[in-house]
Amino acid sequence: MADTGFLPKENLPALLEALSKKFAVFAPVLDGEVVLFKRFAPGATLCLTRPANLPPKGIIFPQSETLFNFNFKKDPEDPKKTSLELKENLDFVPTIIFGSRPCDAQGFRIYDRVYLETDTADPYYKGRREKTTIITLACNAPSPGCFCTSVGRGPAESDGSDLMMTELGKGYFFEPMTEKGKEIFKDSLFEDGSAYKEQAQKAHERVSALVKKPFAILEGTPEKLLSLFENSQFWEGETAKCISCGACTYLCPTCYCFNITDEQVGNSGERIRSWDACMFFHFTLEASSHNPRQNKHQRLKNRVGHKFSYYPKKYQGVIACCGCGRCIRYCPMSVDISEIVAHAQGA
Amino acid sequence: MFIEKLKEAVRKILPEVDVVIGYRQGFDPLHATPYFLDKPEQVDQLIWNPLCVQNLCSYIPFLKGKVGVIVKGCDSRAIVQYMQEKLITRENIKVIGVPCLRVISVKKVMAAINQQTVQEVTFEGDNIIVKIPEGPKTIPSADVAPRKCATCQLATPLQYDVLAGEAIQSNKPQDTFEETKEFEKLSLEERRAYWEKEFDRCIRCYACRNACPMCICQDKCIAESRDPHWTSQRANVTEKAMFHMIHGLHLAGRCISCEECERVCPMDIPVAKIKKKISMDLKELFGYEAGMNPDDTPPMYTFKVEEATIEEHEI
Amino acid sequence: MSSIHNPYLPEIGTVIKIIDETPNIKSFQVVLNNPEKMKNFTFEPGQVGQLSLFGVGESTFVINSPPTRMDYLQFSVMKAGEVTSALHELAEGDQIGVRAPLGNWFPYAQMKGKQILFIGGGIGLAPLRTLILFMLDQRADYGDITIIYGARTPNDLCYKDELKEWEERSDVNMILTVDNEFPGWDKRVGLVPNVLKEVAPSPENTVAITCGPPIMIKFTLQALSELKFKDDQIITTLEKRMKCGIGICGRCNIGTMYVCKDGPVFSLTQLNELPAEL
Ligand code: SF4
Ligand code: SF4
Ligand code: SF4
Ligand code: SF4
Ligand code: FES
Numbered sequence: 035m036a037d038t039g040f041l042p043k044e045n046l047p048a049l050l051e052a053l054s055k056k057f058a059v060f061a062p063v064l065d066g067e068v069v070l071f072k073r074f075a076p077g078a079t080l081c082l083t084r085p086a087n088l089p090p091k092g093i094i095f096p097q098s099e100t101l102f103n104f105n106f107k108k109d110p111e112d113p114k115k116t117s118l119e120l121k122e123n124l125d126f127v128p129t130i131i132f133g134s135r136p137c138d139a140q141g142f143r144i145y146d147r148v149y150l151e152t153d154t155a156d157p158y159y160k161g162r163r164e165k166t167t168i169i170t171l172a173c174n175a176p177s178p179g180c181f182c183t184s185v186g187r188g189p190a191e192s193d194g195s196d197l198m199m200t201e202l203g204k205g206y207f208f209e210p211m212t213e214k215g216k217e218i219f220k221d222s223l224f225e226d227g228s229a230y231k232e233q234a235q236k237a238h239e240r241v242s243a244l245v246k247k248p249f250a251i252l253e254g255t256p257e258k259l260l261s262l263f264e265n266s267q268f269w270e271g272e273t274a275k276c277i278s279c280g281a282c283t284y285l286c287p288t289c290y291c292f293n294i295t296d297e298q299v300g301n302s303g304e305r306i307r308s309w310d311a312c313m314f315f316h317f318t319l320e321a322s323s324h325n326p327r328q329n330k331h332q333r334l335k336n337r338v339g340h341k342f343s344y345y346p347k348k349y350q351g352v353i354a355c356c357g358c359g360r361c362i363r364y365c366p367m368s369v370d371i372s373e374i375v376a377h378a379q380g381a
Numbered sequence: 382m383f384i385e386k387l388k389e390a391v392r393k394i395l396p397e398v399d400v401v402i403g404y405r406q407g408f409d410p411l412h413a414t415p416y417f418l419d420k421p422e423q424v425d426q427l428i429w430n431p432l433c434v435q436n437l438c439s440y441i442p443f444l445k446g447k448v449g450v451i452v453k454g455c456d457s458r459a460i461v462q463y464m465q466e467k468l469i470t471r472e473n474i475k476v477i478g479v480p481c482l483r484v485i486s487v488k489k490v491m492a493a494i495n496q497q498t499v500q501e502v503t504f505e506g507d508n509i510i511v512k513i514p515e516g517p518k519t520i521p522s523a524d525v526a527p528r529k530c531a532t533c534q535l536a537t538p539l540q541y542d543v544l545a546g547e548a549i550q551s552n553k554p555q556d557t558f559e560e561t562k563e564f565e566k567l568s569l570e571e572r573r574a575y576w577e578k579e580f581d582r583c584i585r586c587y588a589c590r591n592a593c594p595m596c597i598c599q600d601k602c603i604a605e606s607r608d609p610h611w612t613s614q615r616a617n618v619t620e621k622a623m624f625h626m627i628h629g630l631h632l633a634g635r636c637i638s639c640e641e642c643e644r645v646c647p648m649d650i651p652v653a654k655i656k657k658k659i660s661m662d663l664k665e666l667f668g669y670e671a672g673m674n675p676d677d678t679p680p681m682y683t684f685k686v687e688e689a690t691i692e693e694h695e696i
Numbered sequence: 697m698s699s700i701h702n703p704y705l706p707e708i709g710t711v712i713k714i715i716d717e718t719p720n721i722k723s724f725q726v727v728l729n730n731p732e733k734m735k736n737f738t739f740e741p742g743q744v745g746q747l748s749l750f751g752v753g754e755s756t757f758v759i760n761s762p763p764t765r766m767d768y769l770q771f772s773v774m775k776a777g778e779v780t781s782a783l784h785e786l787a788e789g790d791q792i793g794v795r796a797p798l799g800n801w802f803p804y805a806q807m808k809g810k811q812i813l814f815i816g817g818g819i820g821l822a823p824l825r826t827l828i829l830f831m832l833d834q835r836a837d838y839g840d841i842t843i844i845y846g847a848r849t850p851n852d853l854c855y856k857d858e859l860k861e862w863e864e865r866s867d868v869n870m871i872l873t874v875d876n877e878f879p880g881w882d883k884r885v886g887l888v889p890n891v892l893k894e895v896a897p898s899p900e901n902t903v904a905i906t907c908g909p910p911i912m913i914k915f916t917l918q919a920l921s922e923l924k925f926k927d928d929q930i931i932t933t934l935e936k937r938m939k940c941g942i943g944i945c946g947r948c949n950i951g952t953m954y955v956c957k958d959g960p961v962f963s964l965t966q967l968n969e970l971p972a973e974l
Binding site: 104157292294 | 701702703704705706708748749750751752753754755776777778779780791793910935936937939940942943944945946947948949950951952971972973974
């Protein structure tokens with residue numbers, strides 16, 4: 035079997051249909067003007083011309099999921115006595131994320147260090163992550179706000195993806211990156227791709243050069259941000275226009291924070307894990323009503339700090355922002371994280 | 382040039398206030414971004430064009446001290462409503478009014494250019510010219526204006542301490558809630574299906590809430606609080622709808638129709654439709670429109686044994 | 697079925713005893729229902745646990761019984777929010793969820809042979825209690841033990857029976873104080889940091905371990921530095937709003953440190969290296 039493959043565009047639906055027989059396939063489709071990852075169904079209109087508004091993170095880390103169910107059982111002999119039953123929810127199905135972008139796949143790499151590479155791995159994330167194959171489409175143009183090349187990634191970055199695809203005229207060039215990717219790649223719909231390898235390489239370089247560069251180097255940025263920590267004037271200035279919503283965090287492929295809450299009806303209920311965000315006042319609000327991040331500038335400082343200082347300090351310099359530009363593109367007030375970092379570098 | 386008049390107005394106000402909120406260029410030519418300035422040398426960064434869409438009044442209730450703010454006609458209703466609800470001390474706010482006939486919806490432009498990267502934006506007459514990689518594209522501004530502009534009566538702000546430029550009159554037809562009435566003709570099932578599909582996309586980011594100039598209790602919002610525990614953190618349509626219904630109802634008689642909620646939604650959910658329906662009902666029931674007259678009392682703030690406009694049912 | 701450990705899944709336990717410590721603090725003695733798990737349960741002094749009331753939620757408390765007394769795990773709960781209020785409604789025999797142990801612990805190995813100074817205020821005695829009892833159970837390993845403990849009023853002092861016991865022991869120097877004069881109170885009156893200055897323990901070969909309300913900590917740290925304690929001789933515990941307890945959910949960080957996992961025990965030297973966000 036060849037190392038690389040080529041798939042004419044008209045065969046794409048057939049590929050997805052074939053994959054759907056074995057996997058739950060999620061692909062970017064148009065919903066109004068919004069591109070979202072949805073369960074692929076034959077006839078669905080794929081939208082592969084731009085990154086999805088919402089990254090596919092929810093497929094592995096759902097916006098809300100049941101950690102376990104609980105059930106109080108009354109003892110039929112002695113109704114005053116109740117026993118308690120817990121039932122975890124750890125069944126996951128083989129899944130494919132089709133048409134993610136390199137930044138989307140990078141997002142999962144940021145998660146991996148926190149959710150997997152620890153002595154208390156997260157079984158929900160792990161379960162889904164291991165059963166998911168990620169097929170990533172290299173970008174053929176940057177979108178407004180993108181700056182992936184400035185944070186050590188790029189529009190053809192393959193780390194985090196199992197199978198890479200590049201759009202080349204009449205079809206897609208495919209290159210498997212992992213064993214999981216090779217499995218998919220075995221499908222007979224693929225033609226030999228070796229003739230296209232160079233062309234793909236050139237396309238990657240061309241797009242890479244188009245991505246804007248808000249800052250040249252990141253060296254020293256984590257320390258610089260830490261040194262600015264107590265400079266509230268700087269942070270108040272940078273964040274004055276922020277309205278402290280959750281758009282930037284919920285749309286961010288690397289933001290991974292969550293909340294845990296219980297819901298109960300009658301004798302049974304569930305413990306729910308749901309997305310949460312350090313931009314919300316409630317996030318750090320303590321029962322005593324003390325709040326260490328009372329003001330929005332402290333909260334946005336945490337977001338920038340987490341991505342560009344704390345995470346890299348913890349994980350060998352890896353920046354926890356993959357430069358997808360979503361937080362910039364969709365921020366109601368056009369807050370620009372790359373600009374804040376650039377200002378911090380120069381402060 | 383209008384921008385010079387605006388800068389002049391800001392320079393004049395600046396010594397009297399702690400901060401002025403205006404607009405500067407954002408991350409690309411299509412995006413303006415709010416600009417907080419307190420030094421004269423910052424004034425030259427100010428911009429003004431139909432892409433200056435944000436309602437800058439939303440910041441005011443959270444700011445201390447004296448604040449100058451650049452305000453369009455629709456935004457100015459927020460100032461009036463704040464006065465009604467005593468959320469600001471009017472003397473502490475210096476309103477720099479700007480006459481405005483129409484802004485431009487960034488979302489609509491992005492849809493028109495298929496979400497490509499914008500290299501340059503210019504305005505010519507009633508057109509916006511957007512340069513994208515394949516070349517310049519001319520779009521009539523009216524085609525990409527937000528819904529609210531089509532029936533806007535407030536070409537000149539209701540409240541201002543200084544007006545940059547000349548007062549102008551609106552040339553638009555009155556809002557007769559046509560769209561809302563059309564929508565109401567749909568059956569209950571159809572409307573439910575419509576909203577289920579729309580709310581399904583909601584990610585509960587609360588941008589709509591936090592951008593709303595009247596959602597002033599956002600840090601205590603029932604959407605996140607467990608005391609009272611009216612919503613859960615489940616991401617299903619029921620919970621999302623619940624949040625939006627509460628959001629809408631808390632704005633009954635208070636929504637000033639700036640439609641910021643809808644503009645900011647990253648999932649493109651037409652949430653302003655809900656508020657519009659409530660505004661229509663409030664107008665019919667109480668003859669009231671929020672944010673028009675500082676001396677008004679919002680109908681939900683008062684109680685009358687008999688409402689002049691509501692027909693009593695015999696019990 | 698899951699083969700890996702699920703760190704979010706609590707063990708079910710039974711509240712075997714509830715003690716009213718103060719008007720708003722109760723202690724709960726908990727035994728895991730699975731005898732095997734209870735028998736094999738190990739932890740270090742200072743580690744915390746998440747108590748679950750299913751339907752209400754979880755909250756974090758230090759295990760304040762010592763690892764040397766494993767008949768039950770004790771947690772002390774001050775009524776403040778939704779979960780703590782619900783915990784106060786529990787009765788003996790009720791079922792409860794426990795996720796423990798979590799976090800780091802007091803570096804007691806490095807304290808061997810040293811003089812130990814405990815400084816606590818209000819419910820801040822809870823984390824100290826585990827270490828005090830642990831040390832008393834291995835008394836010979838440590839030098840002089842001084843405990844300075846205060847509360848607003850005598851009624852607000854926790855673990856009253858033990859306080860009496862410790863006062864009576866000749867190998868513990870127990871100093872109790874309340875903020876203001878109180879009918880029937882014949883011991884010291886004054887705020888903990890001031891009492892600390894009066895007592896003026898020597899920093900020589902001493903470790904100070906302090907826990908209490910933020911304002912007390914602030915002035916206690918000042919007093920300790922006036923008494924010439926060095927930062928690495930001072931140990932404290934931090935509190936933050938927590939959810940996961942395992943360094944993932946993101947809410948309890950101070951810069952790079954997650955209080956739930958890297959804490960709650962920090963030396964002042966470590967704290968000084970962290971950004972100021974308490
Ligand atoms: S930066 Fe933008 S998206 Fe993020 S919280 Fe602030 S206003 Fe919302
Ligand atoms: S911080 Fe912004 S640019 Fe960076 S990965 Fe997240 S959404 Fe993308
Ligand atoms: S930036 Fe904030 S919400 Fe995002 S992962 Fe970091 S701490 Fe969590
Ligand atoms: S802004 Fe949109 S996605 Fe966010 S909460 Fe509001 S409706 Fe939902
Ligand atoms: S409580 Fe979740 S990270 Fe600390």
